[in-house]
């Protein structure tokens with residue numbers, strides 16, 4: 084297999100707060116004169132063992148307390164961009180959680196200014212385009228999502244869209260139907276986490292009641308054949324996160340991942356990292372892990388890379404440029420295969 088880390092790809096399911104590496108937690112804590120309740124970087128990294136989504140979220144929300152200033156948010160983005168660019172990520176649509184910051188007294192203006200400055204710096208340093216998707220925390224009151232959307236209205240030009248994340252089970256998408264209707268009227272694109280730990284019915288709701296453009300995760304959709312048929316005929320993209328599913332024990336190990344069945348069913352699947360600092364790998368690492376543990380071929384990975392640009396919200400010129408980059412990778416890979424063939428004669 085040609086080097087999957089160099090395969091050009093878009094990352095469409097990435098929580099920027101989930102890119103906070105232990106080293107950066109300690110560096111930002113020092114800068115902001117805060118104490119971290121872990122002895123050192125290694126002790127914090129050792130705590131990255133999770134039983135499920137909620138046990139991860141407890142640590143995820145605790146660690147992000149070190150993010151206080153514009154510069155902190157900008158550093159978070161540039162740190163991620165460096166790692167992502169080194170793994171072939173050429174476009175990223177990053178989630179952030181406004182309520183996780185405003186609820187601890189960080190103004191939305193600070194968060195937005197820091198993230199947009201980080202994106203400006205990252206795109207100057209790397210061949211990387213980027214956009215922002217603001218997620219509502221589904222386990223907080225729906226009223227709060229409405230007031231957060233009102234606050235986001237002042238930043239609508241800096242946003243691609245809205246999403247829905249945090250603890251899933253017990254918080255079905257339909258709770259947020261009005262919020263999504265209002266966001267659509269503001270011209271925002273719509274995505275939502277559904278079918279990570281929650282049942283296929285949550286994916287139906289995300290499509291039929293929220294009207295999403297993509298489903299985030301959806302790893303459980305194969306349990307419902309009518310849903311698979313619907314996703315296939317709508318060409319509804321799924322942003323899958325294989326290493327996340329293993330770390331959060333949605334799957335016992337990667338060999339249980341339904342990627343092959345999804346590809347055979349004609350679903351528009353993409354490969355993403357979710358919270359790479361916590362789940363043991365960035366976007367390219369997720370491609371490599373799939374190649375190691377599942378009988379997928381080079382064509383499958385090229386298709387998943389193309390899907391990532393197809394399913395993205397980028398403009399057509401950039402999309403064409405990135406599709407061409409995939410074609411070039413493919414041509415290099417074919418040449419390598421041919422050279423290997425000659426060498427073995």
Ligand code: HPA
Nearest residue numbers: 098248249250276357358
């Ligand atoms: O994987 C996730 N699922 C739901 N909410 C999240 N917030 C950060 N990561 C996640």
Ligand SMILES: [Zn+2]
Nearest residue numbers: 098248276357
């Ligand atoms: Zn996620």
